[in-house]
Every structure is written in C-alpha cells, then in structure tokens.
Amino acid sequence: MPLKSCINFIIFILPIFLFAQVEEINPPDYIKTVNFGGDTEETQLPIISYGDYVNLEFDALNGNEEDYYYKIKHFNFDWTPSVLVQSEYMEGFDNQRIRNYENSFNTFQMFSHYRLTIPNKDTRRLKVSGNYMLYIYDNQGELIFTRKFMVYEDKVGVGVAVKRSRDIKVIESKQRVELLVASNGMQLNNPYQTVKAVIIQNNNLKSAIKNIKPQYTLGSDLVYKYDSETSFGGGNEYFYFENKDVRRASNGVQYIELNDLYENFLFTNASRANQPYTYYPDINGNFLVNNIDAANNNVEADYVWVHFSLVGADHFKNKNIHVYGSFNNYAIDDSTLMTYNAERNVFTAALLLKQGFYNYKYVAVDSNNNVNEGLISGNFWQTENSYKVLIYYRELGARYDRIIGFGEGNSVNITN
Template structure:
C-alpha cells in the first residue's frame, strides 16, 4: 500500500471514529445490578443535576474482591466524541481505583458491592452539563462495562404535555409529546440550529426520540407541537413480581425452591396483543432492590434464579422473544432470550436477579434487529408511561452541547 493510500485510509478511520455514536458496553455475567443514585433519588436512567453527587453502584458475583478502576469521557448531544480535552470538563483525575466496597452478608450468593461517588478526593467534580460515559476497568486494564449518564442545568423551563395521536391510524395505540421551552436566563440564538430536545419513554435511551428542533418560536418560547416526530407507541403496563421475602411465594410467584440458590417460579404470562387495555399500576420498567428482613439491602439482599414463562401461540412459535426491562439496561442478549418448550407449549427463561420488586415485559426481536415491544404486549393510548425531556443548547461558536433544561411528564392525565 502506498503512502498516499495509507494516509487516505487513516483519515477515513479517524473520521469514522469522530462521527460515530458511542454505545454502552454490557457487563459480563458476574457483574449485576448496575445502578446510579443522585442526591434526591435512585435512578436507573442517570439524569442528574450538575450540582448532585453522582453515585454508581454494582455487584461483582465472583467473590474475588478484585480492584476496579473508572474513567470518564464527555460526548456531544448525539453521543459522538467531543473535541473537549479532559481538563475542560473534569476537575481532578480519573483512572482511579474504586475504594468503597462491602462483601455480602448472610446470603447464599457471595458477592462484593462496589460504590463510587463523585466528587471524591481524586475526581473533585464535573465542570459542565451534557452527556458523559463512565468506563469501568479491571486490574488488567480490560474494559468491564460502560454506562451513559447526563448532567443538566436549570436554565430553562420545560413544559411537557402528553397527548393522543392526531393521526387516525395511531389514535388508539400511540401517545405524542408536546413541549414548550422558555427562559429568561438564556437568549437563544438561531434556535432551529442551536436547540434540540430529546424525549425518553420509560427510562429507555434505546427508544428515545432525538434531535427534535423547535417547530416555531412564540415570543421567548420555543414550541414543539409535532405529531409523528414526537410520537411513541403506547405499549402496555409491565408485568411485575416481588420477592423481598425470598422464602415465601410473593406477588406473581407461583412457587419457590432452594437448591444452591433460591429459585422462584413465576406464573405463566400470556400474550395481550389482542386484548383490551386493563389498568395495572407499574413502575415503567424499573426495579427496586429490597429485602424484607434486611437493614442494608445492598449487601443483604440475595440473588435468586427467576424462572419466566410465556404461553405460546401460533403467532409466537417462530419468533425471537426476549425478557425486557431496566434490570439489565434494556439489553437484548443471549441471557434474555426465551426458549420454546414444545412439551409444555411455553417459552421459558431463567435470569439471576437480586431480590426486590421488578417490572418486565416480553418483546419480539425481528430479523433486522428491531425490537417490537407491542407484538406480545399490545399498544394502547391509555397506558401509563413516563417521559423525560432533555433540552440541549450549543450557542453559535460553542464547542460542546450543554443540557440547559430537564423535566418529566406522565400520560396519567393524557388529553386529546
């Protein structure tokens, strides 16, 4: 290969790296229950105030008490690499060892619970709002997993309203989001180019609607009243189970068994695609760790093999079906895939999960990799869903995307 060709190839590879979106790296099997906590709440989707303490927690089930290290990088609003260098967004140093951990207590499954809080002595703080990724490495400098998190400033007011679809083909199955953004603290310059919104349904970044520009400006207000551009499938309420008392059959658990670890067998669920909507309160795909007899659930809640089952029918038998929820960051992987049991005419799966209260649903993954959440659950405009809205702003000549506003909405009070 000539020097000219080498330079051309290198330039192409660098451009691909610069403009390609970064993706989260899922953890290996021995890393479980990855969770972020802010000053005010526990949040599986880490959208935190820039003034909050940021806490990342996770469990390592190998019992080795091994060392883990963290690095933090900053990204543009579309999750492409930023041009900023580390001192521009981080005060102090990263690539430090996570020093705070405790071993499990009174559990069948041995694990170590790790906890990283920022600011700390080495990483004194994060300077600017926007998109971040935290990378966790082992003692051999091998990447174990990575997670996105976002820091926001309260510089604009974000009004969020959930409406029914205006299109007749989606009026019974979709929800749309209307936004009004206004501020007395920022004079938006050319908002069609400098302001964009991201809308996230049920804490799932993988189905977020991104890069939504204002539809029009009314005084100092930016108005978003799209229909199809900000529409989401309504879905259905999540299934749930609770096993905070691991020794007894609790909500939606049919029976239990103790082998090397506890096994909890859930009642068999059925397809709801062609059934009318039924109100059933949920926590929109999330989970809460809990142990009825524990003072410190983080280290006293045990791990349990959860046995899922879904009744098969003719429309499902040849489908690629997965268990889906925030318990693994909505990841589609081999561990979540359901297996068809012809003798019982059901799909089954077994997952190792920490005690608590969990939401989950079953989804179909098509041949092109697209996830169809409504194929088994159905889609209804009445479904209670939560929506989070982030407003990004990059002023003319600026080098990074700030998150200048954040708010939440719910379809509980959905209107026409």
C-alpha cells in the same frame, strides 16, 4: 501497503472513528445489579442537575474482591466524542480505584458490592453540562462496562404535556409529547439550528426520540406540537414480581425451590396484544432491591434464579422473544433470550436476579436487533408512562453541546 495508500486509509477511517456514536457496553455475566442513579432519584437513567451527585452500585459475583477503576468522558448531544479535553470538563482526575466495597453477608451467593459516588475527593467537579459516559475497568485495564449519564443546567423552563395522537390510524395505540421551552431571558440564537430536544420514555434511552427541532417560536418561547415526530407507542403496564422473602411465594411467584440457590417460578404470562387494556400500578420498568429480613440490602439481599414463562401465540412463535426491563438496562442478549417448548407451548427463561421488586415485559426482536415492545404486550393510549425531556444548546461557534433545560411529564392525565 505502500505509504501513500496507508496514509489515505488513515485519513479515510479517522473521521469515522472520531465521529462514531458510542453505545453502552453491557457487563459480563459475573457483574450483576448495576444500579445507576442520581442522589435522590430511584431511576436507572441518571439525569442530574449541575453540581449534584451521581451514584453507581454493582455486584461482582466471582468472589475475587477485584479492584475496579473508573474513567469519565464528555460527549456531544448525539453521543459522538466531544472535542473537549479532560481539564475542560472535569476538575480533578479520574482513572481511580473504586475504594468503597463490601462483601456479602449471610447469602447463598457470594458477591462483593461496589459503590462509587461522583463528585468525590479525586473527581471533584464536572465543570460543564452535557452528555457523559462512565467507564468501568478491571485491574488488568480491560473495559468491563459503561453507562451513560447527563448533567443539565436549569437555564430554561421545559413544559411537557402528553396527548393522544391526532392520527386516527394510531389514536388508540400512541401517545405524543408536546413541549414548550420558555427561554427565561436566555438568548437562544438561531434556535432551529442550535436547539435540539431529546424525549425519553420510561427512562429507556435506547428508545428515545432524538434531535427534535422547534416547530415554531412564540415570542421568545419554543413550541413543539408535532404529531408523528414526537409520538411513542403507548405500550402496556409492566408485569411484576416480588421476592423480598425468598422462602415463600409472593406477588407474581407461583412456587419456589431450593437447590444451590433459591429458585422462584413465576406465574405463566400470556400475550395482552389483543386483550382490552387494564390498568394496574407499575414502576415503569424499574426495579428495587429488597430483602425483608435484611438490615443492609446491598450485601444481605441474596441472588435467586427467577424462571419466566410466556404462553406461545401464533403471531410470535417464529420470533426471538426476550425478557425486558431496567434490571439489565434494557439490554438484549443471550441471557434474556427465551426458549420455546413446543410440548408445553410456552417460552421460558431463567435469570439470576437479586431479591426485590421487579418490573418486566416480553418483547420480540428481529434479526437486526430491532425491538418490538407492542407485539406481545400491545400498545394502548391509556397506558401510564413517564417522559423526560432534555434540551440541548450549542451556541454558534461553541465547541460543545450544553443541556440547558430538563422537564418531566406523565400520561396519567393524558388529554386529547
């Protein structure tokens, strides 16, 4: 390629690389039970206050006791790379080995359990708020997986109210989120340009509504009373199972077998899209590792093959059906894809999961990887969902996006 053409190609492609949005990279099959949360939260989406801790735990099932390393990078509100250099957003350094790990004890499946806490003696402090990505590498320098997390400053008040839709066409199936951002004396210059809100349903960042600007101002407060722009499908309560004792059938487990590992066969589920809404408590897609006989769940909870089954129905027989939940960060991949058995008229899948309590649902996925959560579960305005809201602010002339406020709401007391 001539030099001039090469230079032109670089000039063309470089901005695309610099300003491309990053997505999380899922771990390989031998990395399981990635548990990522704040110091006190039981959640897979760490949204931590400035100065708090974030904890990462995962199991490596290859039995090699490999070394793993981590790096941290800062991003803009839309997950494009930030222009800040490391010394501007971090005190200390990263690219350090994860030193805290234990080997499994008294389990059929051998594994090593790794734990990382940030800040630590090497990465002493994250100096600014905003979006961050945690990168995990092996000892060959190969990227294993990534996870997003957010650090916020408690500068503004964020009121969150969950309402029924005002659109009569979807009033039975959607929930909308109203926001009131109280400035608390903070000067928010030109908020229609500098302030953006992100709304997250049930800790699932993949389905979040992003880049929502204030609808209008009321004194120094920002008001968001949109209808369709801040509406989510209500979905349905999650299915669940519990296998804290792998030797006997429990909640959601029909029967068990013991081969190389224990195998749990769940009761067969059916589509609820055309059924009346029925409330039963769930944990909004989350999971909790638990072994009833263990002193230390991290290394004594065993791995079990969990067999899922779903009765086929005409409206989704020709679609890709996946098992969906926080157990794999809502990822859609080959491991969660269900296989249709025409003789039995059921979709089946088997997932290797650590003992505990799990929420899950079934979703349909099209050829473009678009997820339809309501096709099988249905969408109901009564469904109990949790919502988290992040308020981003970039002052005029600033070089990065701060998160200046965080709020939470729940649809358990939804109103018209």
